[in-house]
Amino acid sequence: MLAAGADRTLPHGATALEMPAPSDRPAFVTCPSYGNVPPAATAVHLPPEMLREPRARRTRACLSFTADPEPEHHARRLAYAYITPPEAPCRADPGPFIRRVFRTLALDLPQNFELLPPARRADATVRFRTLDFREAALRRQPFVLEGVTVKLLREQAPAVRRVSSDYIVHAALRDYPAEQRTQKGIESNCFRFGFVLEIDPACFTAPDLAAVRVVLELEDPREIPHEVRIDYCDGHGSAKVVPVEIVRVWHRSHSYHANGQYIPLFQAA
Known part of the structure; x- marks a missing residue:
């Protein structure tokens, strides 16, 4: 047993859960x-074979055409916002809650993002002014306010699992x-x-x-x-x-x- 004042490995009062096999x-x-x-x-x-992950862990789409730079630049500024738990009341109108989350938990990040209609089964689509702003927001995650989590993803497969x-x-x-x-x-x-x-x-x-x-x-x-x-x-x-x-x-x-x-x-x- 750890002595009082010893290095803590889990929060006070928490119960350690079973480790994965x-x-x-x-x-x-x-x-x-x-x-x-x-x-x-x-x-x-x-x-190379020792850096190549099993196919199940590297789902990617390969497209054989030259991307138009303008739409590609637009897409690289988007993030898809998913709100949990599913019964959270703010999901009915997620925009004001997402802005409040940024004003409360990430006031140092630019607040001039746009909220677009939801896509890819997300609750909202967030368009940042630059790619760097989007990446900064992604690194700041998770956003948890009043027991509700807002998770931002760069992209999501059609079969979304909350x-x-x-x-x-x-x-x-x-x-x-x-x-x-x-x-x-x-x-x-x-x-x-x-x-x-x-x-x-x-x-x-x-x-x-x-x-x-x-x-x-x-x-x-x-x-x-x-x-x-x-x-x-x-x-x-x-x-x-x-x-x-x-x-x-x-x-x-x-x-x-x-x-x-x-x-x-x-x-x-």
Whole structure:
């Protein structure tokens, strides 16, 4: 048992839920390294087949025509807003609630987005002024206000399944490259399987020694892979393999106040 004052691995009063079986988790996800980041000093060579995910995890549409730049630019500014739970009253008129969410939880982000009619079975379509504004809003997720969650997606398949991100996971990313130990880099490499709510500040003060510990909000802990394989896309197969350990799993209700404010795990410990 942890002594009083010891490092906390789950919120006070929370009950640790059952960990997913190792066989239920995907072997790995591949995350391309954006922003011309050079390969980590500890990167290794991986053949293409070791970076190619199983087909079930990489559903993509391949179109054999040249896209018109103007519609493509328009599409890259769109995000589709899904509101949960399904019985939330604001779904009848989501526009005012979405604006209130941004004014309350993301006042530092540009508020000049447009709300368009819903599409792709979303509750609303949000058109940002630039691609960078949209990406900044996506990284800020999840948006939870008064017990209602607004989730933004870049695109969604026609067969939409409404989900609720009911689980919080404390995870440790082992042997994480020092070159990408930034908030943006960590969030980008975790985005494939969860929303980063918090990053342990200790990983920045000892970047070559400490594991990167994160708190993730997600639909199902079984989505967390055993490894994140960072592909540097340099033409030489340079990649960094980051093992992912699940430390604790608990229900999201233990990580939010009644008013929807997130309760820090690491900073409060």
